[in-house]
Amino acid sequence: PSSPQVWGxxxxxxxxxxxxxxxxxxxxxxxxxxxxxxDAHFAVESRYNGTK
Structure with a gap:
C-alpha cells in the first residue's frame, strides 16, 4: 500500500x-x-495463440 507514495x-x-x-x-x-x-482466462486463451 505505501509503495506508490515511496516509489511513485x-x-x-x-x-x-x-x-x-x-x-x-x-x-x-x-x-x-x-x-x-x-485475469486467468487470458493465460488459458493464450494457448490458442501458440503461447508455451
Whole structure:
C-alpha cells in the first residue's frame, strides 16, 4: 500500500490482456485461477495463440 507514495506510480506494467500476445508465460508460485480470477482466462486463451 505505501509503495506508490515511496516509489511513485508504477506505469510500466502491461495489462493482463497482453498475456494473449506472449510467446512464453512463466507462472511461479501462484495459482492464477485463485489469485487473479478475472485475469486467468487470458493465460488459458493464450494457448490458442501458440503461447508455451
Amino acid at each position: 506510480e508504477q506505469t510500466d506494467v502491461p495489462e493482463s490482456a497482453d498475456w494473449y500476445n506472449s510467446k512464453y508465460i512463466i507462472v511461479c508460485g501462484a495459482n492464477l485461477p485463485m489469485t487473479r480470477t478475472p
